[in-house]
Amino acid sequence: MIGHVHSFVSAPVAFIGAQNVAKGGRVQLSESHPAVPPLHQIDPARHLLIAGPTASGKSALAMRVAQAQGGLIVNADALQIWSCWRVLTARPSAADEASAPHALYGHVAPGVTYSVGDWLRDIAGLLDRRLIVVGGTGLYLTALTRGLAHVPPTPPAVRAEGNVRLAAEGGLARMVADLDPATRARIDTLNPARVQRAWEVLTATGRGLADWQADTPPPLIGADDAQRIVVTADRDWLADRITARFQAMMRQGALEEARAMLSSWDPAQQWARAIGAPELIAHLRGQIDLPTATERAIIATRQYAKSQRIWFRGRMKDWKTVEADQKGTERN
CATH class of the missing domain: 3.40.50.300 (P-loop containing nucleotide triphosphate hydrolases)
Known part of the structure; x- marks a missing residue:
């Protein structure tokens, strides 16, 4: 640095x-x-x-x-x-x-x-x-x-299978083990989203993410x-x-934003990864009190x-x- x-x-x-x-x-x-x-x-x-x-x-x-x-x-x-x-x-x-x-x-x-x-x-x-x-x-x-590198989009069926595998007990470790060695050495294997993405690419294309990334075009x-x-x-x-x-x-409406998304909440969706959203949703569902939700979000x-x-x-x-x-x- x-x-x-x-x-x-x-x-x-x-x-x-x-x-x-x-x-x-x-x-x-x-x-x-x-x-x-x-x-x-x-x-x-x-x-x-x-x-x-x-x-x-x-x-x-x-x-x-x-x-x-x-x-x-x-x-x-x-x-x-x-x-x-x-x-x-x-x-x-x-x-x-x-x-x-x-x-x-x-x-x-x-x-x-x-x-x-x-x-x-x-x-x-x-x-x-x-x-x-x-x-x-x-x-x-x-x-x-x-x-x-241009990586083909993941078919919905492969994405759905990846969601199921990751949610299973020990799913992350098994996904990491399934990756090709070059990709496994390159990605953050503690990041579930990165691991699942790499697994999906390998499963859908038969080619590791690291191999796709080797064909990187010039930057914009x-x-x-x-x-x-x-x-x-x-x-x-x-x-x-x-x-x-x-x-x-919190004073300016973050909880109200979370409440507006409560009925459609799905933690597997990308939009649900907003920092603090899972904690506020847990409070709105009565799982934790508001001070606890706030502290966990911080x-x-x-x-x-x-x-x-x-x-x-x-x-x-x-x-x-x-x-x-x-x-x-x-x-x-």
Whole structure:
């Protein structure tokens, strides 16, 4: 990982604080500005890619750049694509979308299957203008900048069989054992979604995922076509922000969003993977009380942020790192 790049940061400007306010139905951070590179160091003629863990202030950074330089803000967060979650995934508010153009937020209906390949096809149609791509889904961002092999879609019957196998006792371990050695060595074998996807590809095509990935085409946005920034922050500081933000989400309607999806809830669906959704649904079903649901959701969000940081450190080492300036940060 590239070390702390303090010279790249406008030193007097602090990252948005942990105190959250809600505007237009979306949880937002306080009005202080994020630590950003001086605008003259950001080339408006090139795309800007901003990665970072959840609650790190990257969306506010994208807004500031868009308002100063222009550009289309494009979502690179696999949780913010779903139309059913605005508050719970901290999607941009209607006011945000009115003040700067946004794309690929909340554009997928629940029940629709949506992959990183679908996202790349969507973003390919936007490349006729300057993009500010912002998000925390490392797979999206690495696929965008390194390319993604075309893997045939999984037939519904194979997907259904995979769901059954994974749900069975010891299903994950058996799926891992069934994979071809090259794929098994490459993927996160503790991630059920990744393992099932690899198993489905091998079962449906007779060819391992690693073999398909070896035929990777050129990236949509190469290293010379964009500035690439990874926002980093102190773990404890970020944990405090995650807590404050989720509490604000609860005040601003996250539970109501979950209630609206209660009748159609299916934990096997992609849209049901929104962080905090399973815990709120469990509360609405009377399985746990609300304080417990809230605390578990906050813990799940912190774990998600940890997995994001691991991805950035391991797979995006050639991105420039900008560390949050936490001095003078508001807290509550």
